Amino acid sequence: xxxxxxxxxxxxxxxxxxxxxxRGGQHRSGFQETxxxxxxxxxxxxxxxxxxAATFAEEIDRYSYSRYANPTVTTFQExxxxxxxxxxxxxTATGMSAVFTAVAALVRSGSRxxxxxxxxxxxxxxFDQILPEWGVRTxxxxxxxxxxxxxxxxxxxxxxxxxxxSNPMQDVxxxxxxxxxxxxxxxxxxxxxxxxxxxxxxxxxxxADLVVYSATKHxxxxxxxxxxxxxxxxDLVQGxxxxxYRMSGPVLAPFNAWVLTKGLETLPVRVRAQAAAAADLASWxxxxxxxxxxxxxxxxxxxxxxxxxxxxSGGGTVVTVTLAGAGGRSSDEAAFAFLDALRVVDLSSNLxxxxxxxxxxxTTTHCRVDPQLRASMGITGGTVRLSVGLEDVEDLREDLxxxxxxxxxxxxxxx
Ligand SMILES: *Cc1c(COP(=O)(O)O)cnc(C)c1O
Numbered sequence: 001x002x003x004x005x006x007x008x009x010x011x012x013x014x015x016x017x018x019x020x021x022x023r024g025g026q027h028r029s030g031f032q033e034t035x036x037x038x039x040x041x042x043x044x045x046x047x048x049x050x051x052x053a054a055t056f057a058e059e060i061d062r063y064s065y066s067r068y069a070n071p072t073v074t075t076f077q078e079x080x081x082x083x084x085x086x087x088x089x090x091x092t093a094t095g096m097s098a099v100f101t102a103v104a105a106l107v108r109s110g111s112r113x114x115x116x117x118x119x120x121x122x123x124x125x126x127f128d129q130i131l132p133e134w135g136v137r138t139x140x141x142x143x144x145x146x147x148x149x150x151x152x153x154x155x156x157x158x159x160x161x162x163x164x165x166s167n168p169m170q171d172v173x174x175x176x177x178x179x180x181x182x183x184x185x186x187x188x189x190x191x192x193x194x195x196x197x198x199x200x201x202x203x204x205x206x207x208a209d210l211v212v213y214s215a216t217k218h219x220x221x222x223x224x225x226x227x228x229x230x231x232x233x234x235d236l237v238q239g240x241x242x243x244x245y246r247m248s249g250p251v252l253a254p255f256n257a258w259v260l261t262k263g264l265e266t267l268p269v270r271v272r273a274q275a276a277a278a279a280d281l282a283s284w285x286x287x288x289x290x291x292x293x294x295x296x297x298x299x300x301x302x303x304x305x306x307x308x309x310x311x312x313s314g315g316g317t318v319v320t321v322t323l324a325g326a327g328g329r330s331s332d333e334a335a336f337a338f339l340d341a342l343r344v345v346d347l348s349s350n351l352x353x354x355x356x357x358x359x360x361x362x363t364t365t366h367c368r369v370d371p372q373l374r375a376s377m378g379i380t381g382g383t384v385r386l387s388v389g390l391e392d393v394e395d396l397r398e399d400l401x402x403x404x405x406x407x408x409x410x411x412x413x414x415x
Contacts, residue, residue: 012082017199022265025078027071038258039071068246072254076261080219080229083198083264084211088237090230090245091257095214096122097250098228099192102210103159105241106188109135111158114182116143116173118166118377120192121365127161142376143173144304153185160185163192165308168320168361168385169378170195170295172304175311179207188236194218197352199271200314209236215252218317218352220263221270225256270354270390274317277396278388282319284397290334290408292382295320318351323382327409331382334407335360338384341406344391344399351387356396359385 008025009015015023029037044063046052054060063069073091081089092098103126107113115127117140127138141148143162153160160182164173175191182189190210191203197218203211213219215227229252230241245251252260282296294301297308298315308315323338325331339347339358348357349364359365361379369377388396 008078017083018268020079020082021268024082024264025075025261027075036075036258036261037072038254040254041070042066066254067249067251070251070254070257072261073252073257076252076257076264077229079261079264080198080213081231083267084204084231085202086204086211086231086237087234088232090237090241091215091252091260092228092230092245092250093252093256094226094250095120095194095212095216095228096126098212098214098230099123100126101245101248101250102190102212102230102241103131103161105244106159106190107131107134107136111136112156113138113159113161114149114152114157114185114187115140115160116162116164116166116171117141117373118143118169118171119161119163120167120194121368123161123192124369144171146174146177149178149181153181153187155185157182157185157187159190160187161190161192163195164201165195165297165312165316165318167195168318168359168365168383170297170302170316170318170320172297172302172308172311174304174307175203175206175208179209183207194352195316195318196312197267197271199268200275200316201312204232206311209233215260215263217350218271218274219260219267221267221352221354222263223350223353223355225259227252227256227260271317272314273390274352274388275314277390277393278317278319278386279315280393281386281388281396281400282315285319285321285400288401288404290324290326290404291321292324292331293322295322295378317388319386319388321384321386322380323384323407325382326407329407329409331380332362335382335384338403338407341403342399343402344395345386345403351385353387354390356389356391357387359387361385 043065055064077089077091141152162173179189189208191208193211194214194217210232213229282294282299285291286294296319323334325334345356345358349359
């Protein structure tokens, strides 16, 4: 059976995202199953030795070995590509393997990366510890400062890498402007779009060349599997990236691809509901005693609020709160008291989940970031990142209210 060509369904071009999220990429087998089949198989068999030889000679296009391609993984890739408006997609085992495969395929010894400073911790480790050993240098800029981008991209570069909104302070970067500068410098623009998801922001339409995801976050959205994806034009994704992907093997497992495919069916509904609750809680939190600042892209107080409204169709599912010290407590102690008093919201470093999750970036996700750099990113001991889930928003509000009271000095009784 040949590897099916994009797009599927055949009239995908005229269908809207919510329909594509449910139906994109499905190729029913002869059994006419309703749900997407799970092809839990390493390899595929041949009718004749001739056919096997022709497959390996790449004279015919068919499934041969699941490191190269697997029908369940193909369904996930096609569905996500349709949602993203991308020509091509390769699904990876984790978000970090998506970041690494994309970047590693674009650089060689002597290459230069220009990156926004506000990045996921493991990405910083790749840029600062792994790639320098290979002769690849990274220059950082403050993502929200246009002059720093202009200065850095006055010199040729191979890759520009950024996240927007950034983790955890939710800086919003001007994707179209940065892409223009990057292209003039000869760079390929890679955007980590985890916080926004394909539902709220489409970087390829704003000039990015590649989008990377951790599917572990909203795409699964129910805390079950790891996964990732690289999306972009056929020339890049099915060219340099595909060779590295197929030969080094950071592929998504079929079972995880199946779970994530089912995750995509509800992604637009979940993300919109979570973003509505996050927006609601963000403006409520801003008015609460003991809260020093709230960062949420769609709040008018956000420093890049207009830009966020222009390039995103929703403010996202994460609210970043900075708690004030009070009553002899430092802001660090206030944040710990707040987190310990939560009863509905769980303490966990994941995000995008149906369950609301809170984390203290300074001592968890960003504990290895140099303290000075952390401070320059705006992360303090009082900063709490809240990933808003799908619970009733009133239950979340009551939980946050009681935790705020507890961090002002009234300990919350254990039930
Ligand atoms: C989680 C995350 C990653 C890494 O994804 P994994 O699936 O954990 O490998 C990369 N970028 C951002 C913004 C993330 O939140």
